[in-house]
Amino acid sequence: MASARTTGTTERPAGARSRDPQPTGAWPARARDWAEIQERMLVPLHEAVYDRLEVGPATSVLGLGCRSGLALLLAAGRGAQVAGLEPQDELRELARGRRLQVGASARTTAAVPRSAYSLVTVFEQLPGAADPQRVVTEAARLTLRGGHVVLAAWGPPERCESAPVLDVARRMAGRTTARDPFGLSSPGALEDLLAPAGLRPAGSGRVGCPFAYPDLDSAVRGLLSTGLFDAAAEFSGLPLVAKELAEVLHPYLRPDGSVRMENVFRYLVAEQPGQPGQPR
Template identity: 70%
Template sequence: MASVSVSSETVTQRARARRRARDWAEIQERMLVPLYEAVYQRLEVGPATSVLGLGCRSGLALLLAAGRGAEVVGLEPEAELRSLARDRSLRVLGDVYRELAPGGGAPPAHSLVTAFEHLSCTADPQALVRDAARLTVPGGWVALATWGPPERCQSAGVLRVARRLADPLLRGGYAPFALSGPGAVERLVALAGLRLGGGGRVCCPFAYPDLDSAVRGLLSTGVFDAAVEYSGERQVGKEVTEALHPHLRPDGSVRMENVFRYTLAERVPR
C-alpha cells in the first residue's frame, strides 16, 4: 500500500508541475518582456552575441535574443520547463557543467550571461553570480535582474502570501526583495570579481484578463511552491485570490504595476 501511495503522490506532483509549466509559458512569462528587451537593447545584443540564460525557464528571453541574431543556450533545472523550451527549438540544458563539458573540462564561456528570474529565488545568490562570472568571456557581460523596491511593486502584497503560508520553520527561504536594497547586488558583483557597468529600472506590469488567470500565472512562478507544500494548493489559491482583489478592475481584469531592476557587470580581461 505504501508504494502505491508514493507512486500516486509522484504522479500528482508531476501533473501539477506540468500544469504550472504550461501556465508559466502561456500566462506569466510575457510579463518580463520589457526587462529582457531593455537589457538586450542596452548591450546591443545581435549576431555577434553568445547568450547563456541561467534559469531560463521556458525560454522566451532566449527566443527574443535569437530573434536579434544571437547564438543562445539555456540552463533550466526543471524538466517540464526545459521540455517546453526545447519544443521551441531552443538548446536548453539541465546541468551546464555536465552537459556542456562532459569530459570534465571547463564549459565554454559566453559574451552575455543572464539571470532574469533565478537570482531572487536561489538559495545562494552569491554562488549564482560567481557561476555567471565563470561562464562569461573576458570582456563579456553578466546581466542580473531583481525586483525593484517593494513600495514600487504592487505585487508585493500578493508575494507576502507565499511567506506567510509556508512552513514557519523555513520562512527564511524566499525573500523576493532581499536584493532590492541599495548596494545588495553590487556587493555580489564585487565579490564575484566583476566590474559594475550600469543598470536600470524597468516597468513590468503584471496584467491578466481575469482572476483565474492571475492566480494560475502567479502560482506558476515557483514562488508559492513551499506554501502549497505546507498549506495546500486550495488554501494558497484562496489567499492569493483575496490578495488580488485590490487590483481587480471593473471589467474583471487584474493589473499590478511593478518595477524590476537590472544590473550589468563586466568580466574584466586580465
C-alpha cells in the same frame, strides 16, 4: 529562426466574472502556466537589457535559469546565438520544444554548444535562489573576458503593487526556508554579489513590468507558476494558498474582470574584466 511569439490565454468577454481559481500543483501544468501566462510579464526587462547591450549577431547569450526560454527567443530574434540552462525538467522540455538549446547544467550536459558566452543573463533565478552568490559566481565562470553578466531582481517593494500579493508566500510558508522575493531589492544588494565573483559593475537600470491578466484565475495560476509560492504551498497546502492569493488580488481587479499590477524590476550589468572574447 524560432519565433518570439508565445501562446496566450483565452480572454473572457468584457464584464464576465472569473470562476474560482482551480490551480493544479503538478509541475507540467505549472510549467505550461508559466509559458502561457507569466513569462511575458518580463518582456520589457528583457528588451531593455538587450537594447542597452546592443544584442545582435555578434552576441552569444546564455540564459541561466532560462525557464521556458522566451528571453532567449527574443535574443535570437535579434540575430544572437543563444543557449540556456534550466534545472526544472518540464520547463526545459518546453524550451526545447521551441527549438532552443537548453541543458540542465553546464557541468553535466553537452546540450549547450559553448563553454563561455559574451552575455550571461540571470533574469528570473535570483529572487528565489537559496544561494544567490553561487548563482552569480557560476554566471561569471561562463562569461568570456570582456563580456557581461546581467542580474535582475524586483525593484523596491513600495514601487511594486505585487508586494502585498507576494507577501502571501512569506506568511503561509510557516517556518520553512522560503526566500523574500525582495531580499535583493535594497540598495547595493545586487552589487554586493559582484566582487566575490570577480565581476565589476558596468551600469544598471529600472524597468516597468506590469503584471496583467485577463481574469482572476489566470492571475492566480500565473503567480503560482513563478515558484515563489512553493514553500507556502508545501506548508499550508496549495488550495489554501490559491484561495489567499485570490483574496489579496481583489484590489487589483478591474471592472471587466481583468487584473493589473504595476511593478518595477531592476537590472545590474556587470563586466568580466580582461581581453574581450577570451575564455575566463
